[in-house]
Amino acid sequence: MSNSHNELSPASRAMIASALLGGSASAAAQWQAYRQGEVSIEELTQRSLKDAAKAGLAGGLATAVAGQMAGRPLLSLTTVLAAGAASLYLMDDLLENSREEN
Numbered sequence: 001m002s003n004s005h006n007e008l009s010p011a012s013r014a015m016i017a018s019a020l021l022g023g024s025a026s027a028a029a030q031w032q033a034y035r036q037g038e039v040s041i042e043e044l045t046q047r048s049l050k051d052a053a054k055a056g057l058a059g060g061l062a063t064a065v066a067g068q069m070a071g072r073p074l075l076s077l078t079t080v081l082a083a084g085a086a087s088l089y090l091m092d093d094l095l096e097n098s099r100e101e102n
Contacts, residue, residue, distance in 0.1 A: 010067060015060025022055020022090065023048045029094050051094060058086040 008016075026048040033039045039047075062083030069075040 011060050011064035014063035015056045018059025019052045019056030022059075023052030025055075025091075026051035026094055026097075029097070047097060051090070054090055054093075058083065058090060062086065 027044060030039060030044045030047060034041065034044045062079060066076055066079045066083075069079055
């Protein structure tokens with residue numbers, strides 16, 4: 001994931017940023033249920049880590065594929081649309097999980 005200059009590739013940076021954002025969003029969505037005693041801190045942590053991994057994978061993979069498709073507008077557009085669909089799926093999954101807890 002790093003090159004000879006000890007710098008992270010764009011895909012690695014995107015994976016890290018996506019994981020941080022996905023995990024944070026997941027924890028924020030579940031925080032109210034935790035405060036009301038509906039979920040334990042262990043459950044909140046487990047779900048947040050799982051969602052962070054999903055988001056990191058989606059973001060890193062989309063960036064890696066988009067980097068390979070540079071110079072090919074149609075394929076780049078398709079990649080961006082697929083990444084958007086994956087993001088919407090993740091957001092929907094997060095909302096569904098928070099509804100099930102309430």
